[in-house]
Amino acid sequence: MTSTKSETVIANAQIALADRIIDRGWIAIADGRISGFGEADTPSAGEDAEGDLIMPGMIELHTDHLESHYVPRPKVFWNPIAAVVSYDGQLATSGITTVLDSLRVGREDGGEEIDGRAGLLAGAISAARDGNLLRAEHFLHLRCEVPMVSVVEEARELVGRPEVRLMSLMDHTPGQRQFRDEVKLRDYYRGKGGGMTDAELDVLFARRVADQQAYAAKNMRDIVTLAHDYAIPLASHDDTTEENVGDAVRDRVSVAEFPTTFEAAQGLHKAGICILMGAPNVVRGGSHSGNIAAVDLAREGLLDILSSDYVPSSLLMAALQLPQQVQTIDLATAIRTVTKTPAEAVGLADRGEIAIGKRADLIRVHVAHSVPVVRSVWREGRRVA
Known part of the structure; x- marks a missing residue:
């Protein structure tokens, strides 16, 4: 993957795919859509999710x-x-x-x-x-x-x-x-x-x-x-x-x-x-x-x-x-x-799943004491909360 100026990358995250969970991975967003995701380290610098869960909105x-x-x-x-x-x-x-x-x-x-x-x-x-x-x-x-x-x-x-x-x-x-x-x-x-x-x-x-x-x-x-x-x-x-x-x-x-x-x-x-x-x-x-x-x-x-x-x-x-x-x-x-x-x-x-080409409606979730908190929200790739 080659990073572009309009691309946002979220790294060091647990990623919720439709059929499985990536324990440690990354996800890329471009032009309001999901442009890539993968396991382990991201190919380019990105926002550190600190191990939080990234899932569809x-x-x-x-x-x-x-x-x-x-x-x-x-x-x-x-x-x-x-x-x-x-x-x-x-x-x-x-x-x-x-x-x-x-x-x-x-x-x-x-x-x-x-x-x-x-x-x-x-x-x-x-x-x-x-x-x-x-x-x-x-x-x-x-x-x-x-x-x-x-x-x-x-x-x-x-x-x-x-x-x-x-x-x-x-x-x-x-x-x-x-x-x-x-x-x-x-x-x-x-x-x-x-x-x-x-x-x-x-x-x-x-x-x-x-x-x-x-x-x-x-x-x-x-x-x-x-x-x-x-x-x-x-x-x-x-x-x-x-x-x-x-x-x-x-x-x-x-x-x-x-x-x-x-x-x-x-x-x-x-x-x-x-x-x-x-x-x-x-x-x-x-x-x-x-x-x-x-x-x-x-x-x-x-x-x-x-x-x-x-x-x-x-x-x-x-x-x-x-x-x-x-x-x-x-x-x-x-x-x-x-x-x-x-x-x-x-x-x-x-929408509704992390897959290439789907809308980048995403949330970052942190859990402590069995209670989840939503730390960030993206709608079509734009952070709204």
Whole structure:
């Protein structure tokens, strides 16, 4: 390799390739792409990584964390562009270089404060991008709550945007999927809603059941058709039963987010659908909703993709912890769950692995006391953090 003026070289690093780990090596970047890598000493002078791990920047398919920046407290709405910038900075410094921002589509009377804000937040993301305010690259994931009467209309307003890369079929009706256990659902809403009474929850749950019965079936058909018409990958959500799996297969779903039972995960895997689970589930050792543990699925070969969901820093932590918790998963395999596999699931074939010609979206990771810290972040070869 001959070094050029525009080339950046990182040396003395552990390098995470898609299929193996180079214990000590180097990587070269030119014109925003990976131009070379190898073992042992670099052929030219480079930045000393001091033995830290160099891996692809992580790809996040499902995070609704933007909502907590826009509505940091009940009834407090932050400047939406400033909220996007703050959220983006947290993602980048967590090692996420590509993100699908999950926006809630579908609103109900008396629902949560973030309902009906998808268009506003999509506009704020675009404005931040146009103003060169972002470190990570942002796409959109439309979380379509199918029992909501307005969901199809709202989805139609957003689906033509070129940045829409995923649509998911959500149904959080009490008594099914994630919330089959109504006691856990009540605890969940008491925590989110600032202390709703049982009487208030009774009214809310009854309305949601009625909306599901009235609108869900037709809305789901319309959302599926919309996604297929625009060639946007579909995700199912909280698959629990054999019937849910059958619906996912019928609808040509590409990704199954957070299946809640082992039986559903088995059926989805058999159908060739990628299974996505929460990184907080791995880090905490189980689901906050009492559903199946991600590590248990990983032990059975039923885990393909991890998502940080509501804690951006959990994505890197979970990937690095997986080999310690599952003997059949090595470090290269674990890193693929947050890089190459999610990139491929939504058609981003230009990133997600260290290979010549791929985008130089890279992170440098140092680990101490079993906690990883991201020391440097490059997006298309430019250091952004």
